[in-house]
Amino acid sequence: MVTVVARRNCHRGKLMDLAAVILPLLFGSLGVYSLFWLLQRMRARAYLKDVVVVITGATSGLGKECAKAFHAAGSKLVLCGRNGERLQDLLRELSATAGHSKNPHKHHTVTFDLSDTKAIVSAAQEILKHTGHVDILINNAGISYRGTIADTVVEVDRKVMETNYFGPVTLTKALLPSMIKRRQGHIVAISSVQGKIAIPFRSAYAASKHATQAFFDCLRAEVEQYGLDVTVVSPGYIQTNLSLNAITGDGSQYGMMDKTTSQGQGAAEVAQEVLSAVGKRKKEVLVAGLTPSLAVYLRTLFPKLFFTFMAARARKERKNKDL
Numbered sequence: 001m002v003t004v005v006a007r008r009n010c011h012r013g014k015l016m017d018l019a020a021v022i023l024p025l026l027f028g029s030l031g032v033y034s035l036f037w038l039l040q041r042m043r044a045r046a047y048l049k050d051v052v053v054v055i056t057g058a059t060s061g062l063g064k065e066c067a068k069a070f071h072a073a074g075s076k077l078v079l080c081g082r083n084g085e086r087l088q089d090l091l092r093e094l095s096a097t098a099g100h101s102k103n104p105h106k107h108h109t110v111t112f113d114l115s116d117t118k119a120i121v122s123a124a125q126e127i128l129k130h131t132g133h134v135d136i137l138i139n140n141a142g143i144s145y146r147g148t149i150a151d152t153v154v155e156v157d158r159k160v161m162e163t164n165y166f167g168p169v170t171l172t173k174a175l176l177p178s179m180i181k182r183r184q185g186h187i188v189a190i191s192s193v194q195g196k197i198a199i200p201f202r203s204a205y206a207a208s209k210h211a212t213q214a215f216f217d218c219l220r221a222e223v224e225q226y227g228l229d230v231t232v233v234s235p236g237y238i239q240t241n242l243s244l245n246a247i248t249g250d251g252s253q254y255g256m257m258d259k260t261t262s263q264g265q266g267a268a269e270v271a272q273e274v275l276s277a278v279g280k281r282k283k284e285v286l287v288a289g290l291t292p293s294l295a296v297y298l299r300t301l302f303p304k305l306f307f308t309f310m311a312a313r314a315r316k317e318r319k320n321k322d323l
């Protein structure tokens, strides 16, 4: 009986010794982590405050939510889109937000079409004339596409590439010299999971986003020596009007809200991810649920399996939508 009690006491003593070592270590690491997190947050806030942020596609969806997020972070905004009235509506909406008093800046709007090279170049000149410089450029605007490759006219492929690829490339090139001169600037590309994997009946869109990923990866490497940052954000499905505004194989509007889009992440939530990635000067970020993220890894690690899944998906969609 005595030995049992002595053994139990001995165990308890050992546990207490262990706790005396583990608990300070645990709380110490938690403290260091919290301090690190706080410092990172403070640095990100300081990075975004009072800087000039240009956002394309600010009239709708993710771009509009990015405008709200960067406004709340204290940035001076240049909001771009094709529809001047909707940009003015957004300005009014921003000035009516609760935290508006914390942002002293008078935001600016610029109206241009990203598929018009000349208009992009003069818009860039107007932006630089108005603000003097650009700290952060968010290439967000884009259109999507639905259709079979066999039935899609090549003008549609060109239109999607013009808006999603050549548009951001032209705007970036127009603003880059001033960033290089200042040895300061941050360029953001809103790509997509479809910039990493290609899914059937989205050929033009997936191709434009793959091209976007490649271009901005090259840019990141080339401008590092000037101290510039490049962030590529690859979201999965987001609840926006993207599928409604998508174009089909003959160039007409698709006009339907896809189930995947309507069940996607909220645009405000994704805008916070963009804000955080930019504030932390991340090189790239995948903002997607488990299935799209797994698909990206499957494409890299087991391509044959990925292609089998995509062929099955194409067969199923063809049957369901009579394509």
Ligand SMILES: NC(=O)c1ccc[n+]([C@@H]2O[C@H](COP(=O)([O-])OP(=O)(O)OC[C@H]3O[C@@H](n4cnc5c(N)ncnc54)[C@H](OP(=O)(O)O)[C@@H]3O)[C@@H](O)[C@H]2O)c1
Pocket (backbone or CB within 6 Å): 056, 057, 058, 059, 060, 061, 062, 063, 081, 082, 083, 086, 112, 113, 114, 115, 140, 141, 142, 143, 163, 190, 191, 192, 193, 234, 235, 236, 237, 238, 239, 240, 241, 242, 243, 245, 261, 264
């Ligand atoms: N929604 C998703 O599931 C999803 C997923 C991954 C990535 N993304 C990407 O997120 C970005 C934003 O899209 P969204 O989902 O917010 O779609 P959205 O609600 O349709 O917004 C698209 C924005 O792009 C602008 N735009 C379209 N064509 C343009 C052009 N030729 N010139 C200038 N602006 C143009 C639109 O302006 P107008 O008002 O003038 O039409 C609108 O502001 C896109 O790059 C898209 O590829 C979206």
